[in-house]
Amino acid sequence: MGGMNWKPLWLGCLFPIMVVGRSVKPVDSEEALDYLIKYGYLQKPLERMADGFGPAEVAEAVRTFQEVSELPTSGQLDWMTRARMGQPRCGLEDPFNQKIQKYSLLGRWRKRHLTFRILNWPSTLPVHTARTALLTAFRYWSRVANLSFREVQAGWADIRLSFHGKYSAYCSKGFDGPGNVLAHADIPELGSVHFDESETWTEATKMGVNLRIIAAHELGHALGLGHSRYPQALMAPVYSGFRPYFQLHFDDVAGIQALYGKRTLPQSEEEEQEEIEEEGNGASIVTPRPTLPRAVPDPCSGELDAIMLGPYGKTYAFKGDYVWTVTGSRLGPLSHVGTLWSGLPGNLDAAVYSPRTKRIHFFKGNLIWRYMGFKLVPGFPKKLNQVGPNLDAALYWPLNQKIFLFKGSGYWQWDELAVNDFSRYPKPIGKLFTGVPDKPSAALSWQDGKVYFFKGKKYWRLNKQLRVEKGFPKDTAQNWMHCLPPTTGIPKSTTSSIPRTVQDLANNTTTSFSAPDISSSFFSSATLVQD
Numbered sequence: 001m002g003g004m005n006w007k008p009l010w011l012g013c014l015f016p017i018m019v020v021g022r023s024v025k026p027v028d029s030e031e032a033l034d035y036l037i038k039y040g041y042l043q044k045p046l047e048r049m050a051d052g053f054g055p056a057e058v059a060e061a062v063r064t065f066q067e068v069s070e071l072p073t074s075g076q077l078d079w080m081t082r083a084r085m086g087q088p089r090c091g092l093e094d095p096f097n098q099k100i101q102k103y104s105l106l107g108r109w110r111k112r113h114l115t116f117r118i119l120n121w122p123s124t125l126p127v128h129t130a131r132t133a134l135l136t137a138f139r140y141w142s143r144v145a146n147l148s149f150r151e152v153q154a155g156w157a158d159i160r161l162s163f164h165g166k167y168s169a170y171c172s173k174g175f176d177g178p179g180n181v182l183a184h185a186d187i188p189e190l191g192s193v194h195f196d197e198s199e200t201w202t203e204a205t206k207m208g209v210n211l212r213i214i215a216a217h218e219l220g221h222a223l224g225l226g227h228s229r230y231p232q233a234l235m236a237p238v239y240s241g242f243r244p245y246f247q248l249h250f251d252d253v254a255g256i257q258a259l260y261g262k263r264t265l266p267q268s269e270e271e272e273q274e275e276i277e278e279e280g281n282g283a284s285i286v287t288p289r290p291t292l293p294r295a296v297p298d299p300c301s302g303e304l305d306a307i308m309l310g311p312y313g314k315t316y317a318f319k320g321d322y323v324w325t326v327t328g329s330r331l332g333p334l335s336h337v338g339t340l341w342s343g344l345p346g347n348l349d350a351a352v353y354s355p356r357t358k359r360i361h362f363f364k365g366n367l368i369w370r371y372m373g374f375k376l377v378p379g380f381p382k383k384l385n386q387v388g389p390n391l392d393a394a395l396y397w398p399l400n401q402k403i404f405l406f407k408g409s410g411y412w413q414w415d416e417l418a419v420n421d422f423s424r425y426p427k428p429i430g431k432l433f434t435g436v437p438d439k440p441s442a443a444l445s446w447q448d449g450k451v452y453f454f455k456g457k458k459y460w461r462l463n464k465q466l467r468v469e470k471g472f473p474k475d476t477a478q479n480w481m482h483c484l485p486p487t488t489g490i491p492k493s494t495t496s497s498i499p500r501t502v503q504d505l506a507n508n509t510t511t512s513f514s515a516p517d518i519s520s521s522f523f524s525s526a527t528l529v530q531d
Contacts, residue, residue, distance in 0.1 A: 026082035035085045036061045040417075068229065106187040108224040108259040109158070110378050113148050117157035120164075122201040122211065130211060133203045134161060137215035140234075140246075141223060144253045146261040158189070159222055161215070163197040182209055185218040189372060190358070193218045202242075210242045225255045297322055299331060300483035303456050304476065306351040306393070307442040310360065311373060315446070317481065321346030324481070331482045343376050344369055350394035350442070356401045357416050363391045363405075386422040387412050393443040395451065409438040435468030436460055 027035060033053075036042040041061040042053060053061075059075035066073045069084050116138065121130050138149045149159075166175055175181055175196035185193045193215070195201070202208035213234070220235050228235040233249035297319040306318040307326075315326040323340060325332030337346045341362070350363040359377070362369040366389035367381040393406040405412040410426025411433075429436055433453070442454040451462040458473035459480065477483040 026079055027085045028082070029077055032062075032077050032082055032085055033058065036065065041065050105255065105259060106221065106224045106226050107189075107372075107377070109188045112146055112260060113150065114159060115150050115152050115157040116159040116161065117152050117154075119160060119162040122163050122195065122197060122199075124199075124201045124208070125203060125211065129203050130201070133212040134215050136212050137219055140216045140248055141219060141256055142263075144248060144263055145256040145259070146264050147223070147256075157191070159191045159193060159219070161193045161195070163195045163201075165197050183214055183218050185221040186358075187221060188224045189375070191222060193222050204242075204244070206242045213243060213246060216246075220252070220256070223256065224259050225252070228252065228255070299324060299481040300477045301457075304442045304454055306348045306362075307444050307452075307454060307480075308351040308353050308360070309396075309444050309446055310353045311358070313447060315444075316351070318346075318348050318351060318442075326480060326482075341369075341371055341374055341376070344371075349391045350405070352394040352396050352403055352444075354396050354401075354403060354416060355398070356396075359416075361394070361403070363394060365389050387414075393440045393453070395443040395445050397445055397451070404443075406440055406443060433462060433466050436462070 033042075036058070041064055042057065062077060062081060063073045063075045065071075065085075066075075066081055069081075071080055071084060118131070118134060121127050125133075135151075141147055142149055164175070166177065175194075175198065177196075178198050178200075181196060182199055183193070183195045195211075195214070195218075200208035201211045203211055217234055225235050228249070228251045230236055230249055230251045233251045234246075235249075235252055235255065299317075299319070302319070304317055304319055308316050310316050317324045317326050318337065321337055322334050323337050324334055337344050337348070341360075344362055345364060348362055348364050351360065353360045358372065360371040360373075362371070363384070366384050368384055369381045370377040387405055388407055391405055391407050395404050396402075397404060401415075403414045403416065405414060406429060407426065409429055411429050412422060412425040412427075414420055429438060429440075433451070436453045437455050437460070440453045440455045443452065445451050449464070451466065453460045453462070454476055457476055459476045460468045460472045461474075463469050
């Protein structure tokens with residue numbers, strides 16, 4: 001095979017391995033800068049989109065990339081560095097712009113006894129060989145952490161492993177055929193682990209793609225581990241191929257034990273429940289006073305407390321103790337806020353869903369609640385830190401994958417996957433969002449790619465240059481809550497009168513709301529919430 005060229009292959013949007021293929025073309029200098037921005041080595045706030053970076057910033061980002069890639073850390077965009085940037089990889093940013101060397105954590109399961117189910121098998125391995133490889137991958141973690149796994153043959157399981165190709169009814173992120181992306185996993189407590197069935201999955205050989213090692217890595221993400229900067233660690237970004245005598249690196253062990261503790265004697269379900277309840281009484285947890293339900297609000301009068309584009313492309317409008325699901329053609333059923341999100345009070349200040357992390361954040365007073373779907377994340381609510389209480393609004397901006405928080409005439413920009421420096425904030429709202437009023441009551445980025453701000457009975461729509469479009473503001477009740485104009489003399493109705501662009505979008509019944517796999521990212525909001 002001496003006459004063949006080699007290129008790296010990225011696993012699960014993560015790991016390069018050597019496979020037969022074509023030569024890699026180095027990127028040019030402009031593409032290299034785009035690469036550093038796209039994958040998180042250069043942190044570029046939205047307000048700096050028209051500005052460049054200083055030479056020192058670029059050199060430091062290049063050195064970080066070179067260090068992670070095990071290249072000479074010259075800080076220069078030399079041929080080797082640009083060639084490495086030309087290698088296939090996933091679209092998710094790396095967490096290595098942070099000055100940390102140890103493991104990173106993405107969350108954890110609220111229990112220690114987990115079930116798993118293997119839904120199907122790879123076609124390139126006998127079933128018994130594939131089963132042994134997958135069971136061994138689970139044992140790597142259960143041998144060192146206070147975790148146990150039990151396989152189930154039917155029904156629901158906490159962790160579900162499956163092999164599929166480009167399209168799957170159970171996964172919104174299809175694979176790309178042989179090469180490139182090999183597998184991906186969701187963070188706790190979603191539990192999905194998917195492998196590309198078109199790959200040549202093998203065991204006990206250097207040929208093909210080793211199922212055992214890759215499964216162990218993906219299970220690490222499913223259990224809550226991010227990437228390690230130690231090249232020898234299982235959770236490192238670079239996959240080093242088949243290792244017959246593989247053992248977890250000390251950094252892998254330290255990370256999993258930070259989440260679940262060291263391995264102890266088997267414990268009963270009752271003991272586990274007591275332990276979780278004891279952990280739930282920690283000082284970081286704030287228990288707000290329960291509030292009594294207030295009168296059912298009128299969707300056609302007053303202003304909204306909050307609005308967000310939530311999971312699966314559903315729009316939620318909050319008012320008082322209640323929430324509506326808003327569609328393109330009608331106002332959905334009214335629900336009590338605490339019915340959908342247990343433990344969440346009404347009269348919220350702001351709400352925002354992040355497709356980057358699949359988490360929902362609610363704000364009220366000086367507290368922040370974090371939910372995974374409709375399930376409260378352990379340890380929340382917590383107190384806001386560095387950002388003042390009583391926020392006005394919040395939105396997720398997909399262009400830079402950041403959350404914007406608004407209060408009065410200022411805003412903060414929050415990167416969920418990084419340690420944030422809020423010393424430069426707040427900044428004037430009008431400096432970035434031209435024509436938007438101060439003290440907005442709600443805000444969101446919607447399915448049409450536009451940003452919307454709400455205040456009083458009106459709303460403002462912004463173009464891609466973040467300027468208010470002509471003809472705005474418009475009436476919120478009529479165009480969002482599907483209320484007829486009061487001058488018609490006709491009773492209020494759910495007949496749609498939403499803008500043409502929104503109506504066209506609503507007619508598309510195959511709206512997709514794809515969330516990026518965050519299995520390789522460091523999730524930390526330590527600078528926003530107070531433990």
